[in-house]
Amino acid sequence: MCSLFFLVILSAILACDCLTKDDVLVYTVATEETDGYLRYMDSAKEFGIKPNILGFGQEWKGGKEIRTKPGGGWKINLLKEALQKHKDESDKVVLFTDAYDVIFSNNLDEILKNFKATGAKVLFGAEPFCWPNPELAPMYPEVKDGKRFLNSGLYMGYVPELLKLLYRKSIGDDEDDQLYFTEAYLDETFRESIKMKLDHTSTLFQNLNGATSEIEIYVNESKDKKIPEKYVVKNYFTHTEPMVIHGNGFSKLTLNYLGNYVPNMWNSLEGCIKCKERTLNLANQPVKAMPLVYMAIFIEVNTPFLEEGLQKVYNLDYPKERMHLFIHNAAKYHTSLVKNFTEKYASEYLSFKQILAEDGTPEWTARDLSLDQSTAKNVDWYFSLDSIVHLDNPQTLRLLIEQNRSVVAPLLVRSGKAWSNFWGALTKDGFYARSKDYLEIVYNKKRHLC
Numbered sequence: 112m113c114s115l116f117f118l119v120i121l122s123a124i125l126a127c128d129c130l131t132k133d134d135v136l137v138y139t140v141a142t143e144e145t146d147g148y149l150r151y152m153d154s155a156k157e158f159g160i161k162p163n164i165l166g167f168g169q170e171w172k173g174g175k176e177i178r179t180k181p182g183g184g185w186k187i188n189l190l191k192e193a194l195q196k197h198k199d200e201s202d203k204v205v206l207f208t209d210a211y212d213v214i215f216s217n218n219l220d221e222i223l224k225n226f227k228a229t230g231a232k233v234l235f236g237a238e239p240f241c242w243p244n245p246e247l248a249p250m251y252p253e254v255k256d257g258k259r260f261l262n263s264g265l266y267m268g269y270v271p272e273l274l275k276l277l278y279r280k281s282i283g284d285d286e287d288d289q290l291y292f293t294e295a296y297l298d299e300t301f302r303e304s305i306k307m308k309l310d311h312t313s314t315l316f317q318n319l320n321g322a323t324s325e326i327e328i329y330v331n332e333s334k335d336k337k338i339p340e341k342y343v344v345k346n347y348f349t350h351t352e353p354m355v356i357h358g359n360g361f362s363k364l365t366l367n368y369l370g371n372y373v374p375n376m377w378n379s380l381e382g383c384i385k386c387k388e389r390t391l392n393l394a395n396q397p398v399k400a401m402p403l404v405y406m407a408i409f410i411e412v413n414t415p416f417l418e419e420g421l422q423k424v425y426n427l428d429y430p431k432e433r434m435h436l437f438i439h440n441a442a443k444y445h446t447s448l449v450k451n452f453t454e455k456y457a458s459e460y461l462s463f464k465q466i467l468a469e470d471g472t473p474e475w476t477a478r479d480l481s482l483d484q485s486t487a488k489n490v491d492w493y494f495s496l497d498s499i500v501h502l503d504n505p506q507t508l509r510l511l512i513e514q515n516r517s518v519v520a521p522l523l524v525r526s527g528k529a530w531s532n533f534w535g536a537l538t539k540d541g542f543y544a545r546s547k548d549y550l551e552i553v554y555n556k557k558r559h560l561c
């Protein structure tokens with residue numbers, strides 16, 4: 112009687128739909144610490160999510176060029192291996208995401224809630240392209256709303272059903288994971304046996320490729336002026352607030368744009384929040400330990416106030432014995448001025464090389480040469496400076512290095528003009544497009560530091 116009673120309680124517990132965020136196992140695959148990886152981890156940290164990183168420090172085995180060529184089977188094989196220790200935990204839910212081109216924009220409780228609401232046991236994100244095999248498109252069930260085709264960069268499922276999917280067939284490391292999952296999905300009997308569904312309307316998963324025009328950042332202003340506003344990704348087409356965002360295929364720039372705000376990356380009270388992390392302080396560095404800089408100056412056109420411009424380079428508050436100086440002068444008009452500058456100051460630098468206007472070296476050759484030289488000299492930083500630029504702040508170089516980012520530039524503006532040295536967006540053919548935040552940044556209304 113007693114044990115029967117116990118059994119009843121036990122089965123009640125098993126049947127109970129009381130999963131919490133602690134029952135969600137989050138996995139991703141990343142082999143190295145790229146900027147995309149750091150962004151992914153920052154967004155996870157924001158919501159207290161602790162992803163299990165598979166394949167870290169290993170050689171990528173999933174095919175040559177993941178963005179445009181099939182591949183990624185390795186991700187499946189890594190996940191199968193990792194799930195071995197959870198194979199009997201039927202009450203656990205796995206959330207798998209890519210890493211370098213993914214950000215979280217909500218917490219696991221909300222993610223779990225939306226997952227359960229779909230009624231799926233295994234849920235994949237959807238996209239408008241049938242890839243990598245477009246011939247399979249007619250075999251997909253028709254959908255009334257949203258995107259019809261499977262994308263394998265984001266998915267979620269209960270352990271037993273997910274394992275059935277992962278073990279349905281074997282897959283080579285360099286075979287295509289999206290094709291693997293697509294074939295399983297198109298097998299109707301199998302699909303229904305594990306309740307496999309696609310998140311057609313992005314209630315949870317947003318794949319951006321082919322959907323960028325549906326997406327906007329919504330600003331949730333706070334009534335209390337001391338509490339910063341919040342930025343939320345909204346899909347104005349499906350009227351959803353997706354919780355995991357994937358910049359798949361050619362939508363990386365859109366993800367970069369969203370990732371400047373979401374989740375909690377910038378706000379008008381604190382500025383760029385993440386920019387303050389992982390920074391360096393050079394203040395107490397002995398000169399010998401200062402990063403080595405290769406300063407390459409390009410005088411490609413006759414330039415007004417060149418003398419002052421060069422003087423400002425010389426005035427940078429940075430030890431010259433940690434700087435290599437390179438000057439390409441393509442303007443004969445400036446020969447004497449450059450000569451005077453170099454005769455006076457060049458010897459203070461660690462090394463000096465110049466290409467004279469009389470040599471007739473084309474600009475791109477000179478730029479390539481300076482890059483080759485900086486590599487050969489094994490410097491920490493390569494700083495490219497055009498003669499039309501004036502670095503008014505002598506701390507510029509220090510401040511840039513202290514950001515400790517892989518690529519960094521000062522914001523250059525022409526006072527009162529919409530011109531600047533950065534583009535917030537690109538057109539399809541790679542030319543300038545004005546991003547929504549472009550003018551606010553150029554007019555210094557959206558600042559790095561507030």
Ligand SMILES: *[C@@H]1O[C@H](CO)[C@@H](O)[C@H](O)[C@H]1NC(C)=O
Pocket residue numbers: 331341343
């Ligand atoms: C805006 O923020 C408030 C407070 O955090 C929240 O209750 C509300 O749901 C948010 N609105 C939207 C549209 O996200």
Ligand SMILES: *[C@@H]1O[C@H](CO)[C@@H](O)[C@H](O)[C@H]1NC(C)=O
Pocket residue numbers: 388389390391515
């Ligand atoms: C500088 O950046 C690198 C790469 O992201 C990181 O490993 C390092 O910890 C950073 N340095 C500091 C002082 O945070």
Ligand SMILES: *[C@@H]1O[C@H](CO)[C@@H](O)[C@H](O)[C@H]1NC(C)=O
Pocket residue numbers: 447448451
């Ligand atoms: C360079 O220096 C020489 C000698 O001091 C001077 O005569 C000449 O005007 C200078 N050239 C420029 C462009 O300043």
